[in-house]
Amino acid sequence: MKKILIIHTGGTISMLENKDTGEVNSAEKHPLSDITNQAKLTAEIDERILFDLPSPQITPQHMLTLSKEVENALPNYDGCVITHGTDTLEETAFFLDMVVQTNKPIILTGAMRSSNEIGSDALYNLLSSIRVALEEDAREKGVLVVMNDEIHTAESVTKTSTSNVATFQSPQFGPIGIITKDKIIFHRTRLARSTRKVSSISCDVFLLKAYAGMNEQLIKAVHQAKPDGIVLEALGQGNLPKEMIPSLKAIIDDQIPVVLVSRSFKGNVQPTYGYEGGGKQLYEMGVIFADGLSGPKARIKLLIALEKTKDMELLKNMF
Ligand code: ASP
Secondary structure, X not given: OOEEEEEEOOOHHHEEEOXXXXXXXXXXXXXXXXXXXXXXXXXXXXXXXXXXXXXXXXXXXXXXXXXXXXXXXXXXXXXXXXXXXOOOHHHHHHHHHHHOOOOOOEEEEOOXXXXXXXXXXXXXXXXXXXXXXXXXXXXXXXXXXXXXXXXXXXXXXXXXXXXXXXXXXXXXXXXOEEEOOOOEEEOOOOOOOOOOOOOXXXXXXXXXXXXXXXXXXXXXXXXHOOOOEEEEEEXXXXXXXXXXXXXXXXXXXXXXXXXXXXXXXXXXXXXXXXXXXXXXXXXXXXXXXOOOOOHHHHHHHHHHHHOOOOOHHHHHHHO
8 A cells, every 4th residue: 555644834724714703823733634534545644743834934944844854754655745835835845846856746735725614625635635646647747736626836836816726826837737536637747857955045045026117226225135146026028127237237246146037927038138128138247047937936946056056157057
């Protein structure tokens, strides 16, 4: 019989609704513990509570601890299911996807409605995740996110709605698979991923979003804070208001890497436009273009990359 490890980290899937106040908060006992008694499973299940945190309190240090826990446990299991708050689930999923070297399934799941709310998706998502973790086809796919009968890759998935149970979507390519009553169906495979093992996360990377009329005030303030790196969610194909350019250049001259993604949630950034503030000028200035990643995920990637090197050229190659 296959063996699956469930690691709980908190979030709504670990919480209960107070029926008097309507408030949703952590429960004394995990509402989904003892899963084997709640559903007929043809697998041996072990469970661990690693953290009990709402996911806005999850940091890259927690992600690192979780990655080590998964790495140490995996030799004894056929797969791993991690329950997590949905707010930062995509960042944790991507972190694990970047650092954990395995061909076994690692599934992240959460819930939009806690276990005692009407229409709760908590138990359902957990059971779906275990089913996917048991599936042979789920191997070699990197870290997957299972919610609402869909399977998404860590790289492409994002939370799109604040409250709808169909919140997790992959805007660029759609889900990699679906879950039906009796089948797990993958529509496609995944290109080989390369992982980078890290033993610490020691750098500080800021994330900024560009907007019409943005000037150099914010970028100057960020420079003064001396971060180890900056991710900029630029406009369209990778353009910025021209007023930001002198301060941005000063940051790059100071050897602080600036990684560019788009605030559009589909498509890639590319050095197309030659006007002042256009992508071509940014590229020639030494801004690093990150293909197809969201701002939060590019930030995770830069945090991991900075553990390997601070060299601008090598960082550029990693993206
Ligand atoms: N705020 C919650 C969290 O991320 C939302 C959820 O879990 O769905 O912890």
